[in-house]
Amino acid sequence: MTSPVAFRPRRSVLYMPGSNARALDKAKTLAADALILDLEDAVAPDAKDVARTQVAAAVSGGGYGHRELIIRINGLDTAWGSDDLEMAIAARPDAILIPKVSSPVDLERVASRVNGAHAPASVKLWAMMETPLAMLNAGAIAAAAVNPETRLACFVMGTNDLAKETRARIVPGRAPMMSWLMACVAAARAYGLDIIDGVYNALGDQEGFEAECVAAAEMGMDGKTLIHPRQVDPANSAFSPAASEVDWARRIIAEFEKPENAAKGAIQVEGRMVERLHAEMGCRVVALAEAIAARGLERDGEK
Incomplete structure (x- = not known):
C-alpha cells in the first residue's frame, strides 16, 4: 500500500501585515507552516502602496525556508486589487489568497488574469470563505477545482467577516457557525481541497485558543489561521498526529x-x-x- 503524494502541512497559517517590514523579516524565524502576507484587512488604506512594495520584495528576496508564502490581495473591485494581483503574479508566491469569494465567478476572474500572465502552475489560488453567499455556494466554489486552470487549492475560513455579514455571534464552541464550517469542510473534501480554520481573536485566552484548535482538528480542518506568533506552537501541536x-x-x-x-x-x-x-x-x-x-x-x- 502506497502513501499519498507528498504534501505540505498547513497546521499554522500566520497572517503578517504587509506594511510591517520588521514583521515580514521576523517571520523567517517562526515555526509557522505558512505565512499569509496580507495586503487587505491588516493594512490601512494609506499604507497599501508601501505594503505592496514590501511584500513583493519579501517574496522575491526569499529566505523563508519551508514556509509556504501566500499573498492576500484586496478584492478586484477595490482601488488596490488590480495592482495587488499584478504584483502577486510577478512575485510568484506559492498561492494568491482571494478575499470574499462568493461564487465560482470570483475565482474565474482572478484565474483568468493569472493564466493570461503565464504564471507557473506552482502558483495556486486560495479562497477566503467569509460571506453568506460563500456558505450557500460552498459546493459550487469547491467544484471549480475540477478544472485545473482555476488553480484552486485551499479554503480559508474568514469567521470574523462571516460573523459581521450574518450577525451570528462568535461564542465558545461556535455553535451558531458550526453548520457553515462543516459544510465548507465537506465541500473542500469532496473536491480534494485543504481547508484552514478562521482566527481566534482573544490573544490573552490561551486555553480557549487551544480548545478551538483541538475542535477544528476534530472537525477535519487542516490547520488554523493565526494573528500572533505565540499561537504558532499550540496550532502545530493540535494539528499534528499523536x-x-x-x-x-x-x-x-x-x-x-x-x-x-x-x-x-x-x-x-x-x-x-x-x-x-x-x-x-x-x-x-x-x-x-x-x-x-x-x-x-x-x-x-x-x-
Whole structure:
C-alpha cells in the first residue's frame, strides 16, 4: 500500500501585515507552516502602496525556508486589487489568497488574469470563505477545482467577516457557525481541497485558543489561521498526529501489506476489526507525520 503524494502541512497559517517590514523579516524565524502576507484587512488604506512594495520584495528576496508564502490581495473591485494581483503574479508566491469569494465567478476572474500572465502552475489560488453567499455556494466554489486552470487549492475560513455579514455571534464552541464550517469542510473534501480554520481573536485566552484548535482538528480542518506568533506552537501541536496515532497507523498498514491480507477488505489487528479504508487513512497520518518530522530537521539546519 502506497502513501499519498507528498504534501505540505498547513497546521499554522500566520497572517503578517504587509506594511510591517520588521514583521515580514521576523517571520523567517517562526515555526509557522505558512505565512499569509496580507495586503487587505491588516493594512490601512494609506499604507497599501508601501505594503505592496514590501511584500513583493519579501517574496522575491526569499529566505523563508519551508514556509509556504501566500499573498492576500484586496478584492478586484477595490482601488488596490488590480495592482495587488499584478504584483502577486510577478512575485510568484506559492498561492494568491482571494478575499470574499462568493461564487465560482470570483475565482474565474482572478484565474483568468493569472493564466493570461503565464504564471507557473506552482502558483495556486486560495479562497477566503467569509460571506453568506460563500456558505450557500460552498459546493459550487469547491467544484471549480475540477478544472485545473482555476488553480484552486485551499479554503480559508474568514469567521470574523462571516460573523459581521450574518450577525451570528462568535461564542465558545461556535455553535451558531458550526453548520457553515462543516459544510465548507465537506465541500473542500469532496473536491480534494485543504481547508484552514478562521482566527481566534482573544490573544490573552490561551486555553480557549487551544480548545478551538483541538475542535477544528476534530472537525477535519487542516490547520488554523493565526494573528500572533505565540499561537504558532499550540496550532502545530493540535494539528499534528499523536505518536500513538502514527504508531497505530503504521501497524494497520503493515498488516494489510502482508501477502495473506492482500485481497481482504477487513482484518483483525490486535483484537480490533479494521477495514482497508483505515489503512488508507493511516497512510495520510504517516505521510503527515513524516512531513512534519522533515520540517523539524530543516529548521534545525537553519539554526
